Amino acid sequence: MTLLDAMEDPNLFAGLFPDLESWLAWRAFIAAAFGLPMSAEQLAIYRSCTGRTEPPSQQMRTMVLVVGRRGGKSRILALIAVWLACFVDHSKYLDAGELGVVQVLAADRDQAKVLLRYVKAFLHRVPMLHRMIKRASQVGIELSNSIAIEITTSSYRAVRGRTVVAALCDEIAFWSSENSVNPDQEVINAIKPAMATIPSSMLLIASSPYSRRGVLYRMHKQYHGVDDALTLSWQAPTDVMNPTIDRDFLDQQYSEDAASASAEYGAQFRSDIEAFINREAIEAVTSDEHERPYLSEFQYHAFVDPAGGSGRDSFTLALAHVEGGFSVLDVIREVRPPFSPEATVQMMAELLKAYSIRKIVGDRYAGEWPREQFSKHGITYEPSARPKSQIYSEFLPLLNSKRCLLLDHQKLFSQLVALERRTARGGKDSIDHAPNGHDDVANAAAGVITSMGSRKYRYDCTMAWALPSEPSKDDRSSASEYVSRLLRSRGL
Template identity: 45%
Template structure:
């Protein structure tokens, strides 16, 4: 039984698809698995695949870029069930497992809530089919074990958690939105970790997502393979192409309110108003091998910057640096969460250990930092520039090789995650993506601005 017939007869549950949303997916899956198509289905496949030729055998990778309400997660779940049952046998993937080894169909989601949604769809499909339900030997909150030595497992996007497993298939749900505080490119790192897991079986890798910025794994695959005849199939379509029953007024209102956001969410297009700010290679080139912190050196003039936080999820960060020729050396970067007054006391002692008596702080911190640092003998002046401007001014310093960073992985990640956004009026701003942080990046770029000596503390007063 091929995947289209299987999903129609065994995996579809009431309400699985709205209106005619199953038709585009039949064309996509027929192409991905090299199934014959009639003229109507082939025309739909070509429309969604950039007019490439239909594959004659199963592809190695499938990436689907689709707008909202396109039944992406439901389809991913149905495909997972097929690949774990009938598909694993048809492709001979089970024969490639070692005696006693279990193969894994790995579903990777943005977060735990989305992972639970995927597993809920899968549970529903097994519950609705007596033949499928009879294969289940064990269920828990994260996996379903089957009697054919295959497990379906859901996980969040951590490249560490997927290593060491033999995968017969991998599905990445909403992969354009993978994020990790400790990684600047979690989608790419996850992909690199998953490919070896599929090497033994030659299983299928699938990424299904709405698009976002023109960066990351999904955009790379689209740029290289969309419309190209290869064993990597890339599909792209608007919500209306996947779900013609959607109320067009919803999309029109979204376009009028936020054209770029609607372009991504409903039209299936990558956003033009969001781009990466700084290339990872540039940041890594600026990073020294060691040590993490330089100690105080007598006769060197140091300066400092602080980015206070109010005790929430943000870190209260600070940085100390000095200038050597044309290079600003970042000697110390620290960040911590806790009671702000206690952190100020600790940082004040550290500043004084480097001979720093005057510092600059983030301009949105208000007057509290100046008052608190003053209690400990540190004069604190608020930055004259907003955070976005500090980032913009720092870029040329990085690109010209005039920065030396400590080997701080969190700092590198925050710098690489920064995004440049262009407003409808054409004005640029630079900030961290939603749900992420930039506290250490802000402290470093603020310090680079202080090092230029343009606005704040004359060099003669740094000591």
């Protein structure tokens, strides 16, 4: 029996796919994934979606699936997970007492819950599979055949130390991590050794596309249209994989924002989004210090990005000073939710007073309450006159010309590298974090660095800011000397 047979079997999955004809494209995908015979109609879909000519004759070890939203991929991922866990015999590759794992990794907890509900539906509504359930938890189900299906968020820690018989990565283009620049690549790097002892294992990387970077884009670019024996890339718009979707809805999405709709529903990688900051530029001005103490000879400045404490945003504060023409970042504070706004403001105010700061600049969208709370502690809160995109635009030339000195702070580094420049239909650029990401720490740091003194830094298309300047030794401060030594040590 094959998975395609199981989808038509009334004792198995037929009841879960009542309109089987609408799943024609997905059946072609399943045939390609497992090296099954195809009908002429399925073969035509296969060639259109893969750019390949000949269908596979064996199971693929790696599948790259680029499909538009509402195309049905989460349901199919759950179906494949159940099939691989319940119907494929992995016992000869497992030692006595060893538990093989089918891992389904999602972008966040909410998406993980959706996948878990699909998996439970397939198992509970098929009596013969329901009897295989040994125990169930909030993160998965252990079966009687020494296989467990686990649904978890995207983290390489969830993979290490396991024997993975299959890994299905959902919405991988939107994975983000506060502690990693490349969470998708780290997870894939951790998965491959965990699958090395299982010849029948399968890695399935699936997502609607986003920007032209990351594992999904690189693997699609490498394997799409290539007749590789082990890896296949499948790309299809929403209406190909799900012909029941409302065409009027799709037409409306394209008319409102063609660039976004072509990615979300047309399965095309976006060309209007690019990385804003080069990681090497950040590394070049990052010191080995985590925090700098107060020194009375300097005047310190602060920028705060407040948050209410009940959502997902952190309350962040950054302190800095100007020394010898360099903007020197001294302190970063982050309070992650949940937290008390009043207690957090009090803690921040005490830190500000320790650096002799009585006036701060803050995010302009925070409302009136930060001003009121800080005023209770003798701190004047001034809303920033600059939107976030302008702050980042002014920060970039300071960074690239090496006129600032940052702290060794992993979250600051990760958030800066993850910033994206988006070009709107009118040609205007905006700079912000990626979907599912955050930039609270980066916003505070860039905000204080670009708000000190009277000089306003704007992007200079003449590139004059990139030319090195050589102040006399008498003019060099300890910060500038430090930066010079740092750059020389790195060959810059």
